[in-house]
Amino acid sequence: MAEFEPVLLANIHQEDSHTLRAYESTGGYAGLKKVLGGMSADGVKELVKASGLRGRGGAGFPTGLKWTFLPKDHPGPIYFCLNADESEPGTFNNRILMEEDPHQVIEGLIISCFATAASTAYFYMRYEYPLAWKRVQAAVDECYAAGYLGKDILGSGYSLDIFLHRGAAAYICGEETGLIESLEGRRAWPRIKPPFPAVEGAFRKPTVVNNVETAACVKQIVDRGAGWFRSIGVPPDPNNPRDPGSFGPKLYCLSGHIEKPGCYEAPLGITVNELIDNYGGGVWRGRKAKAAIPGGISMGLLTADEFDCPLDFAGPGKYGCLGLGTAAVVVIDETVPMVDFLHNSCQFFSHESCGQCTPCREGTSWALKMMNRIKAGKGRLKDLDLLLEIADNIGIIPGTTICGLADGAAWPMKNAIRKFRGEFEEYIKRTNPDGYMETNPVPVLEIIGAH
Ligand SMILES: Cc1cc2nc3c(=O)[nH]c(=O)nc-3n(C[C@H](O)[C@H](O)[C@H](O)COP(=O)(O)O)c2cc1C
Numbered sequence: 051m052a053e054f055e056p057v058l059l060a061n062i063h064q065e066d067s068h069t070l071r072a073y074e075s076t077g078g079y080a081g082l083k084k085v086l087g088g089m090s091a092d093g094v095k096e097l098v099k100a101s102g103l104r105g106r107g108g109a110g111f112p113t114g115l116k117w118t119f120l121p122k123d124h125p126g127p128i129y130f131c132l133n134a135d136e137s138e139p140g141t142f143n144n145r146i147l148m149e150e151d152p153h154q155v156i157e158g159l160i161i162s163c164f165a166t167a168a169s170t171a172y173f174y175m176r177y178e179y180p181l182a183w184k185r186v187q188a189a190v191d192e193c194y195a196a197g198y199l200g201k202d203i204l205g206s207g208y209s210l211d212i213f214l215h216r217g218a219a220a221y222i223c224g225e226e227t228g229l230i231e232s233l234e235g236r237r238a239w240p241r242i243k244p245p246f247p248a249v250e251g252a253f254r255k256p257t258v259v260n261n262v263e264t265a266a267c268v269k270q271i272v273d274r275g276a277g278w279f280r281s282i283g284v285p286p287d288p289n290n291p292r293d294p295g296s297f298g299p300k301l302y303c304l305s306g307h308i309e310k311p312g313c314y315e316a317p318l319g320i321t322v323n324e325l326i327d328n329y330g331g332g333v334w335r336g337r338k339a340k341a342a343i344p345g346g347i348s349m350g351l352l353t354a355d356e357f358d359c360p361l362d363f364a365g366p367g368k369y370g371c372l373g374l375g376t377a378a379v380v381v382i383d384e385t386v387p388m389v390d391f392l393h394n395s396c397q398f399f400s401h402e403s404c405g406q407c408t409p410c411r412e413g414t415s416w417a418l419k420m421m422n423r424i425k426a427g428k429g430r431l432k433d434l435d436l437l438l439e440i441a442d443n444i445g446i447i448p449g450t451t452i453c454g455l456a457d458g459a460a461w462p463m464k465n466a467i468r469k470f471r472g473e474f475e476e477y478i479k480r481t482n483p484d485g486y487m488e489t490n491p492v493p494v495l496e497i498i499g500a501h
């Protein structure tokens with residue numbers, strides 16, 4: 051692998067890095083000019099496909115492939131939604147890009163829209179990001195004034211409008227079809243798929259949904275080429291024909307009990323240990339780590355013994371986690387009781403479930419009630435198996451829900467209990483010495499009271 055040079059964060063320490071003047075002074079919009087000056091939409095699609103770029107929003111779906119799902123020669127409008135909802139706990143890489151280098155994102159977005167023949171882009175941004183909102187809007191205004199947006203961009207005949215849309219302040223607004231429902235003015239209830247957005251999305255028209263970091267990668271690929279992108283990261287596993295590899299740079303958000311929390315750019319495939327030691331300055335206060343979340347809380351948990359896990363799209367799955375997710379690593383030190391961790395996680399998912407699917411709505415709130423009871427010293431050993439039974443039966447993977455929020459709720463439960471069972475059992479026995487072996491159903495009033 052060639053020596054790694056950060057590109058996504060290369061500009062953020064420049065003075066006024068968010069302005070068009072600063073962006074253009076480092077070659078900004080040269081890629082857009084190259085694309086509009088001589089490349090075809092199919093040419094850009096092929097370039098992105100050849101790069102092996104996989105979406106950075108959580109699912110890791112190949113970006114170029116997703117674009118080819120749009121109907122050919124569609125007579126009506128095609129829409130592009132840029133997913134800037136950034137709702138996964140621990141994740142803030144989109145915020146850094148939008149606040150410090152919004153033009154990089156916008157250039158990537160315009161190129162992506164050109165490649166997919168989209169005539170309108172909706173920039174759907176998390177409600178809680180006022181500075182990002184201000185800077186992205188200012189950057190969009192600068193683009194209109196400079197002829198990078200609007201009608202007949204740079205005399206190419208291609209026209210595009212970008213509208214900013216403020217998110218509705220809920221985790222589920224980041225799920226792509228929840229986002230589309232919210233954009234259309236409704237409650238962000240995810241849609242049953244198929245049809246997927248590429249066929250029927252915003253306003254029932256073909257729509258692409260991509261993450262902010264994905265758009266920034268598209269800009270870098272146009273500037274530097276598919277070969278450059280593929281020279282970074284992890285090639286496909288030859289023993290797994292379904293593995294497309296994990297190429298390119300990645301923004302890792304590192305937080306929790308760490309000396310130097312922050313957003314770091316590194317090649318895909320860096321291990322958790324390398325991220326903590328080489329970038330984060332080690333676990334804080336000289337303590338030991340107990341566990342870490344590998345890619346947002348919905349991906350589950352790694353134990354400290356599993357920190358050799360590579361943070362590429364395939365890595366966390368090999369350690370029993372759901373996946374790489376958003377690559378947001380949250381370090382948990384040795385002082386944190388796992389009961390507290392899981393209680394916190396269950397509170398989050400129960401609160402954020404949109405309520406459409408019974409297994410998710412009831413499963414997440416039932417799990418929270420049990421965790422409330424365990425935390426309050428009324429837990430039973432039997433509850434651990436019950437929690438696992440819930441976790442194994444909610445989500446897209448067991449096929450019982452519309453969207454992946456329930457899988458995200460299930461994985462912290464599965465990993466915490468299966469990887470730290472001894473600690474849970476010890477807590478239950480210590481805090482409920484007379485009742486931990488109880489197997490009779492818990493009286494309803496006790497459940498309600500505990501909640
Ligand atoms: C509950 C839930 C929340 C999500 N939140 C986000 C989010 O905040 N930002 C994001 O880009 N993708 C989020 N996703 C993934 C999106 O549905 C979608 O896969 C992604 O925006 C596609 O972009 P990409 O291909 O560039 O990764 C979420 C998915 C689920 C199930």
Ligand code: SF4
Nearest residue numbers: 404406407410451453
């Ligand atoms: S899985 Fe949960 S969040 Fe997703 S649609 Fe069903 S109820 Fe809503």
